[in-house]
Amino acid sequence: MRIRADQLPRELASTLKPVWLVSGDEPLLVGEAADAIRSRAREEGYAEREAFFVEGRFDWSVVQGSGQSLSLFASRRVLDIRLPTPRPGVDGGKVLAELASDPPPDTIVLVVTGRVERDALASAWFKAFEQHGVVVQVWPVEIAELPRWVSTRAARHGLELGLAAARLLAQRVEGNLLAAHQEIEKLALTHPPGVVDEDEVAAAVANSARYDVFQLGEAALGGDIVRALRILEGLRGEGTEPPIVLWLLCREIRALAAARRGGGGAQAWGKQAERRARALDAAVHRTAGQRLGPMVSQAARADRCIKGVDAGDPWDELAALVATLAGVRMPLAAPRA
Secondary structure, three states, rough: OOEEHHHHHHHHHHOOOEEEEEEOOHHHHHHHHHHHHHHHHHHOOOOOOEEEEEEOOOOHHHHHHHHHHOOOOOEEEEEEEEEOOOHHHHHHHHHHHHEEEEHOOOEEEEEEEEEOOHHOOOOOOHHHHHHOOOOEEEEOHHHHHHHHHHHHHHHOOOOEEOOOHHHHHHHHHHHHHHHHHHHHHHHHOOOOOEOOOOHHHHHHOOHHHHHHHHHHHHHHOOOOHHHHHHHHHHHOOOOOHHHHHHHHHHHHHHHHHHHOOOOOOOOOOOHHHHHHHHHHHHHHHHHOOOOOOHHHHHHHHHHHHHHOOOOOHHHEEEEHHHHHHOOOOOOOOOOOO
């Protein structure tokens, strides 16, 4: 049978099946689903665990031999097989199909892998897991659903995030569930149970270089050149990769172009987004009558410098782009001989 990750708790509450396959490309959710199965197995007395990490020219006969042998201490066990991609090859497919069709006694077979694509769904080994066990399919959380996911996660820690606060955190992590999970845990450590508003969320993530990059865009759009360059220097000092900064600046240029056409910028959620919307409006008025082509050219040059195609310091190019976006012209970095 096939189930979604959110159906797993109900399935585990019933009889524990001997065969499990967890698949998906969201590491946090895949890991949590596998942990839930292992935890339930421990409750049922499956105390021993044999883990196999399939990589390179993996010898599947080792897994086959382990499945056929009895535990040294005759205890219940979990055969935990980590499969990076759902393509185990001919030998691996045969072994997995055999384990699923006829699992060893007193053994839970657990396979954890990436998202199973359409071609793998028709494979014999996958069908064996689907027929004789439980296939847990882990799907990514859609961006529109991420604020609700964030709120639900925060509630587990006794925190109540309002809609604006949850949306802000969701926007900052850009769909990275592991980053969202870490930020929620950090909030739980630094805040007592209760309501956490969006200003507190913004303050909590302000020390992370990953999130300061969003403040860079707000400062540049708002014409605050001093703050924007200070943030840029801070990002550089904290080891932020130049492509991340360039991505953010390009996003803001696109938002500015859309706003100038009357198409609006990014979605506006709460106080933080209202400030960005005001900054975007200021940029629209400041650049009225000006072409955005030079900014695009600067961004392209910065990209070439980052890739090593052009000589020059990428951070100098990024500083010039930030200054131009903020309304202050800065000379381009001189090419290196």
